[in-house]
Amino acid sequence: xxxxxxxxxxxxxxxxxxxxxHQLLQAVPADATAALLYDPVDDxxxxxxxxxxxxALLLERGREMGLASQFGGSVGRTLDIVGSLPVVAHHPLxxxxxxxxSVPRPDGGAQLSTLTVGLVIDTNGQHDAIAQRVRFxxxxxxxxxxxxxxxxxxxGETSYRLTDSRxxxxxxxxxxxxxxxxxxxxxxxxxxxxxxxxxxAGPSLATDGWSVKAHRETAGADASLQAYLNxxxxxxxLGASARKRTKDVLTSIRLRSANRGLWSIGQDDRAVxxxxxIDIGGQDRLIPLSASGxxxxxxDSIIPPEADCYLIVERRPEDLILRVRDTYLDTLTTSTRxxxxxxxxxxxxxxxxxxxxxxxxxxxxxxxxxxxxxxxLGIPMLCTVLIEIEGSTTSVRNSLNxxxxxxxxxxxxxxxxxxxxxxxxxxxxxxxxxxxxxxxLGPAIGVTDGWIVIGYSxxxxxxxxxxxxxxxxxxxxxxxxxxx
Numbered sequence: 361x362x363x364x365x366x367x368x369x370x371x372x373x374x375x376x377x378x379x380x381x382h383q384l385l386q387a388v389p390a391d392a393t394a395a396l397l398y399d400p401v402d403d404x405x406x407x408x409x410x411x412x413x414x415x416a417l418l419l420e421r422g423r424e425m426g427l428a429s430q431f432g433g434s435v436g437r438t439l440d441i442v443g444s445l446p447v448v449a450h451h452p453l454x455x456x457x458x459x460x461x462s463v464p465r466p467d468g469g470a471q472l473s474t475l476t477v478g479l480v481i482d483t484n485g486q487h488d489a490i491a492q493r494v495r496f497x498x499x500x501x502x503x504x505x506x507x508x509x510x511x512x513x514x515x516g517e518t519s520y521r522l523t524d525s526r527x528x529x530x531x532x533x534x535x536x537x538x539x540x541x542x543x544x545x546x547x548x549x550x551x552x553x554x555x556x557x558x559x560x561a562g563p564s565l566a567t568d569g570w571s572v573k574a575h576r577e578t579a580g581a582d583a584s585l586q587a588y589l590n591x592x593x594x595x596x597x598l599g600a601s602a603r604k605r606t607k608d609v610l611t612s613i614r615l616r617s618a619n620r621g622l623w624s625i626g627q628d629d630r631a632v633x634x635x636x637x638i639d640i641g642g643q644d645r646l647i648p649l650s651a652s653g654x655x656x657x658x659x660d661s662i663i664p665p666e667a668d669c670y671l672i673v674e675r676r677p678e679d680l681i682l683r684v685r686d687t688y689l690d691t692l693t694t695s696t697r698x699x700x701x702x703x704x705x706x707x708x709x710x711x712x713x714x715x716x717x718x719x720x721x722x723x724x725x726x727x728x729x730x731x732x733x734x735x736x737l738g739i740p741m742l743c744t745v746l747i748e749i750e751g752s753t754t755s756v757r758n759s760l761n762x763x764x765x766x767x768x769x770x771x772x773x774x775x776x777x778x779x780x781x782x783x784x785x786x787x788x789x790x791x792x793x794x795x796x797x798x799x800x801l802g803p804a805i806g807v808t809d810g811w812i813v814i815g816y817s818x819x820x821x822x823x824x825x826x827x828x829x830x831x832x833x834x835x836x837x838x839x840x841x842x843x844x
Contacts (some may be wrong), residue, residue, distance in 0.1 A: 390526035390608040464599050474530045476550045535551075565588060579802075592619045595610075617640050633650050634649040661831050664733075664824075672727070673726065723756075746811050813828070
């Protein structure tokens with residue numbers, strides 16, 4: 361599970377919200393494998409939505425100029441996905457995984473055999489923009505030779521079903537309005553299952569006893585984001601090979617013994633809170649995943665007042681990093697895993713450091729996420745990450761310089777026939793801030809007494825370092841000897 365990416369998204373999407381609309385909870389059948397429910401907020405629909413609209417317009421022009429055909433089909437599909445974001449992102453929505461199954465491959469891997477998913481969008485009856493986008497995509501990816509579209513009239517509403525002879529039999533696409541919602545599904549029977557749940561013909565997250573309890577105890581009434589996972593159903597639907605790897609991943613994120621869980625993300629004033637209710641062996645456990653949103657924290661003083669939200673996680677970054685590492689390694693084949701571990705050991709030896717001892721082992725207890733400073737162009741999904749240093753700041757600074765310096769030396773090696781290299785992408789300024797030179801975004805990292813600071817640009821990192829130096833947290837470790 362990409363924990364850090366999720367937390368970055370939390371700090372930029374979580375705001376005081378009216379809560380997930382009841383209709384969306386009703387749209388998720390109680391026997392679904394997983395679901396993600398999202399309620400957008402006003403500043404996202406006004407500010408970030410404008411940026412998404414601009415990005416979509418630029419990408420559409422790129423398609424018209426032949427960008428997709430120049431770089432291949434994957435680029436074209438990416439352009440179309442991003443181009444669809446502004447159409448749906450300002451509506452409350454639910455993404456639902458109903459079923460997934462796999463079969464073993466001869467090489468020991470796993471191959472998808474069925475997939476049943478749905479996207480439910482609460483348009484409040486304003487369906488035209490989404491229907492138009494669907495027609496646009498159909499015009500690009502379907503034709504009369506392979507595809508067939510059937511019009512279906514039911515309960516006074518019209519929906520459409522597409523079958524394509526180039527796709528597996530289960531890959532049936534079905535879309536159309538259901539009341540104030542617009543539903544798009546992939547997989548045999550997916551549209552009908554969501555429709556039945558909405559019409560009360562079957563249990564849903566809005567009526568299932570455990571789900572109702574979990575929604576209440578995790579403060580779902582004012583959550584802006586909720587995630588649901590039925591671990592038992594997921595494992596039972598996978599083939600042996602995929603099931604083993606999934607179990608390994610679940611073990612790494614401490615969900616192997618869980619039956620199901622619900623996670624709710626909301627906000628109290630500026631503080632983001634994350635609560636989960638996990639069914640473990642028939643016993644429900646309420647687990648807070650954030651230190652913010654419940655009580656005052658001594659770390660509040662290091663968060664700039666201009667940050668309109670923040671998330672504090674009280675969990676040793678060392679444990680989190682190692683768990684993410686183990687989770688990733690568990691997804692790899694044995695040979696690939698061993699190759700990666702051996703390569704990492706060689707690179708550590710070449711850099712003259714031990715990342716676990718000299719860097720990760722020096723970290724403290726707290727992770728802090730906040731969206732200050734905002735990007736000058738209002739690009740969404742960007743935030744600052746502060747990682748507490750409990751041990752030696754000097755050790756962390758030196759090992760970071762050694763690791764990134766070694767990587768820059770690797771980039772300096774010629775990468776093409778003209779002898780050009782990529783070393784110019786990775787830079788270090790005189791104040792010790794490292795960054796990647798990459799257009800509008802230049803991910804950067806710096807170290808100050810007691811904290812590692814990560815931001816979307818060198819300027820963002822420097823602003824936060826300056827603020828930290830002026831408002832040093834009482835939890836921060838004493839600084840080590842000065843080191844250039």
